[in-house]
Amino acid sequence: MPRTSSTRAPGGAVTLQQVATVAGVSLATASRVLHGSGGRKVAEALAERVTAAAAELRYVAHAPAQSLARSRSTVVGVLVHDIADPYFAAIAAGAMDVAREYDLMVLVANTFRDPGLERDYLARLRAQRARAVLLAGSAFVGEPFAEEVAAFAESGGRVAAIGAHGTGIDTVEPDQYGGGRLIAEHLVGLGHREIGVITGPAGLATVAQRLAGFTSVVAAPRLGHADFTREGGRAATHELLGRHPELTAIFALNDLMAAGALAALRELGRPVPEQLSVAGFDDLPVATDVTPALTTVRLQLADIGARAMRLLLDDEPVGRLVPAPAELVVRDSTGQASTLH
Amino acid sequence: MPRTSSTRAPGGAVTLQQVATVAGVSLATASRVLHGSGGRKVAEALAERVTAAAAELRYVAHAPAQSLARSRSTVVGVLVHDIADPYFAAIAAGAMDVAREYDLMVLVANTFRDPGLERDYLARLRAQRARAVLLAGSAFVGEPFAEEVAAFAESGGRVAAIGAHGTGIDTVEPDQYGGGRLIAEHLVGLGHREIGVITGPAGLATVAQRLAGFTSVVAAPRLGHADFTREGGRAATHELLGRHPELTAIFALNDLMAAGALAALRELGRPVPEQLSVAGFDDLPVATDVTPALTTVRLQLADIGARAMRLLLDDEPVGRLVPAPAELVVRDSTGQASTLH
DNA sequence: GTGGGGGTGGAAAGCGCTTTCCGCCTGCGA
């Protein structure tokens, strides 16, 4: 249809004005037909002309202009430490699902656990006038980050967090403490007394809580330190067993590190769970991919992400705290304490 | 400082006008100081007053307004089938890294392999006037999707794809065909003659290419069909071995399904690789988490994502094709063909 | 001492859309 090529601006996008002109109506009428909030009626005939013109020109509204005019945007932000980490990927997927229900686009920001970047991205999300932002990574405690969060809220955006992010914002709180406790009780029930724990990045609330839950049952586990990665878990296991050969069980604070621990024990020729038991946390897909399958704590990550997003998008007052349960999943990587020592 | 509380609009965000007023300069000057493209100079003294005021008020520019005025936005889009799939998560992470270099925000759209949603998201990315969009999922062939891609490009955005997405757009092309071939040659070299292949979603270019590479060496493998998931791979393995007990090797078209195959074989009590060899594709982290570790084809996914994003953001003419190598990684899941049959 | 030019601040015109008014037209009742 030659109409199309002659009407559309060569290099640029189609504007509402062009649609209105083609339809032979005013800008205002075109706007009412295409994006009208329903409050105002437009005659059938005109409306049809407008929608036809819009379709013919492949018109889509200029979202930034709409944001400006309506002073509300259609994007939400999700702040994660690393989207390639399946833990965050699962949360993000759940959140994105809900965002789609609400017809919102999702800006994902990868912070690499860098507090500076985190602040920076939050400021940029504020610049975008994102309607809401989900802080999916547990915070480092005591940052000036709180100030940036406040600025975001003050400029009209909503904030929710997974895990403890301070007061005044909606929070979905996975039962990290309870999960740590469950693993401890499970291991103790199997007769383990000498247990090593491989921790994650210092300062992460998640780490502190999981560990606290564990130590509420097992007072003084041997600690090894890693960074929540498979490779870190492997190295820490070697190191920990070097220092404490008497251990009969290892609790890695996430599944990734537990997988690494399993690899290390294979290298050392120490059978799991016959000689050493291993437990993880999160119940990521990797937990069932490894052999033996990991005993771990299930967090319903996609659901957690989804619920956090719902908190952001409903119109209830803020400051709610939604607990998310942790569930013990016993698989093959844990067994009776070996009597070899 | 009481100044802050009295100057900032109670409910809304700080505007440039407010900053200008506080600094005692005009709107134009404030704009030049804070976002000036360098072409125009502003006296030291004034500039300092402006930056001070901006900092004091925690001013960040209204991005939609800026997009409108400059008619260029600072967001790019990434279209993936499922961000929770580590394959796409890795690509997205690589792409986001590069986007950060360019100071761009990334809108991630999860399409769940639904062609309708894919089109829809692309239109919405066009609405956002995203500067560029990365099509990370290999296309379903022959969709009206192409039309939407054209509309996006026409409205001034750039488009790049991972895998074959048609002509006229930049493409990073992983050597899927070559990878399939490498696995075939490897298995044949080990003496395997009866080989099963577990394929992925029909219509996916990736699937066709990997399979084509394989069959260029092994003419007529037994085919089982699955959906690129671990569970699908498991079920398909049971089914395939039921039909063809004579198989000595199984090639799953991705690592997730290969992990499922391993699980199935464990259930069947058939040792890998002594009795059956298994190979995957992608070299995802899971490949080294399983036991035995998977022989697979390495695709440098993060790098692929990063290179695609660079294609989008440089100013070269479009239509380039960048090949990405596939590399055979031999691990423990493949061995000499068993002589039991 | 006056004219001209370079440099710098400010006014104002958009960018594409929403939304408030305003005014016209129609239809109804008196």
Place this chain on the structure above:
DNA sequence: TCGCAGGCGGAAAGCGCTTTCCACCCCCAC
């Protein structure tokens, strides 16, 4: 027949920013 209310289209005023253009000032050269 006229008045008035209700319905609906259009003009226009923004939303917050960029950028062009104009005006002004100061300094220098003649």
